[in-house]
Amino acid sequence: MEQLFQYKDLYHFVYHTFIKIGCSDQHASTASEVLLSADLRGVDSHGIARLSGYVRLWEAGRINSTPDIRIVHETPSTALVDGDRGLGLVVAPFAMKIAIAKAATTGTGWVAVRNSNHFGIAGYHAMMALEQDMTGIAMTNASALVAPTFSEEKMLGTNPIAVAIPAGTEPPFVADFATTTASNGKLEILQRKGTNMPLGWAQDSGGRPTQNPSILKEGGALLPLGSDREHSSHKGYALGSIVDIFTGVFSGASYGPWAPPFPAYIPLPENMPGAGLGHFLGAIRNDAFRPLEEHKAHMDNWIKRFRNARPVSGAQPVLIPGDPERESQARRIKEGIPLLAPVVSDLAALKAKLGIETSLF
């Protein structure tokens, strides 16, 4: 039950949606490009499927479509940015540009962001650095769905980390992953199929193992990368915590169980200790350590060697982080972006509500 859409048609629709809620031309362009980069790269949970969710957050007054995004404090290699409740899709690229500019002058640049919202895929922001021959890093916190090791309570978001490292003739290394074993999106796929979930993805409301993919609606929680103590879930918990502290505590955003939820119908947590969601963005000049040509040649060598690692008999070849997403992007630019029927009807409702002129949906 999928329908194919061309990137430029979806871009037109998304752009005009952001214009309708009051974004400037520049903000609407940036937000559309960031949001749809998820659909191109095959991260369907973070793309146009979330568009109506952003609009509902704007309707609820939680997103400011005309934010005054500003630097609150800075040092030669760091800055703190206040997103003024703007779209994370716009606030994060603003902050990443500052990180890149600081890296150009001091070797590295690091920007903590508060008072923001969901920023789409972390990979987009990290990849902004690639064009400048820099390594890019992006993290965000998110509303709590994950139980730390030994905890019954949800304390952390899926808190992704993205790292993009340019090479020479090889395509860049682009890792972009949630610090959990499975994403909520994977559970939703199993719910639609009506099948069981593997053990180790989530726990029930009492912290017990479960194979019920709807368990998050019944008080359950996602598990940190590692799944259980025996398989080092404390490492995934530590990793998600590092992201929460760098993005939330460093910046003055909210954090832990107080991170604001994406669905507008869920009330904001009480006694939030900070402002909105937090991000952390970094850029490292690739000639900050060794000469650029050496860096590139050895990244190429690294990538080739790992791509040629001897695969397990019968398994697919060993992948470099970023390979599947790059292949998805090439295919979807050519063949179109597939959208599921519920997403299409959601967008049709959005079109009617906002009065967007398009022949789509």
Next chain:
Amino acid sequence: MEQLFQYKDLYHFVYHTFIKIGCSDQHASTASEVLLSADLRGVDSHGIARLSGYVRLWEAGRINSTPDIRIVHETPSTALVDGDRGLGLVVAPFAMKIAIAKAATTGTGWVAVRNSNHFGIAGYHAMMALEQDMTGIAMTNASALVAPTFSEEKMLGTNPIAVAIPAGTEPPFVADFATTTASNGKLEILQRKGTNMPLGWAQDSGGRPTQNPSILKEGGALLPLGSDREHSSHKGYALGSIVDIFTGVFSGASYGPWAPPFPAYIPLPENMPGAGLGHFLGAIRNDAFRPLEEHKAHMDNWIKRFRNARPVSGAQPVLIPGDPERESQARRIKEGIPLLAPVVSDLAALKAKLGIETSLF
């Protein structure tokens, strides 16, 4: 079969061992403190149990006990350090001091290190930043024991990451973990016990699941954090790769399957693409983003909230990364450091070989 030793007695022995192999007083002091911090913190695999291994590397000419550690290149926030084949136990603190000094002036400092050796526990180096009210980061690559997702071949080391973040009245947050599901040390414990290993820790030489804890001696490999594809081993693989690239490719050290092995009897890999092992060290001034007092108050709040997360019924309380190691250190300073019989006899042999004056062993 454990015997208890006092920290100061072990320090005396380790210090004189390093003096015997030609280290300066200052290098021997630093190396002893770093090495024994592992024993204090309960990371027994990385402490005095490895002392004879360092000596064998020196005997094999792979460790230079009088290195000319130097800065090769720098920018305001970064430096590249060449360790001149010195002890990682000495080279990494040298580099971390540079990171801290750069952070003091530009907000953050980042140092890539090449031509080094095993640096003990990553946590020690990250924690050096705490005294300056800075966040510390430390990573190292290591010889290949880990198979990436879909790979039969060992391509990555256990590649640890440590992040130490100071708080106010609470003890600091100190995460220090290998990017694998289990460490080789855990497999060795099961070998001694003669029991099976949990599935998901390692694979056999054909990439198949195994419960044999001796499998690494039979061509097997450790698995990245996540264990298998279904539980997101590709994320652990990405994480270990990021460490390998930041420590090895950024610096000009060797990397991937070419990282030099710790046991001196294993020949160096052919066609090594760089010099020795690599490290990556970072320091972030905690007032680089928001005022220090705010940072401390919110770190305290973060730590208290997570420590009070509702535990799973019957489970222990939720821990903050660094809690078990801090408790170990307090206990072992008071009660002594337990060493297993094989470690004691190994140290006795070392004492005889080097002629170290001590009543121990």
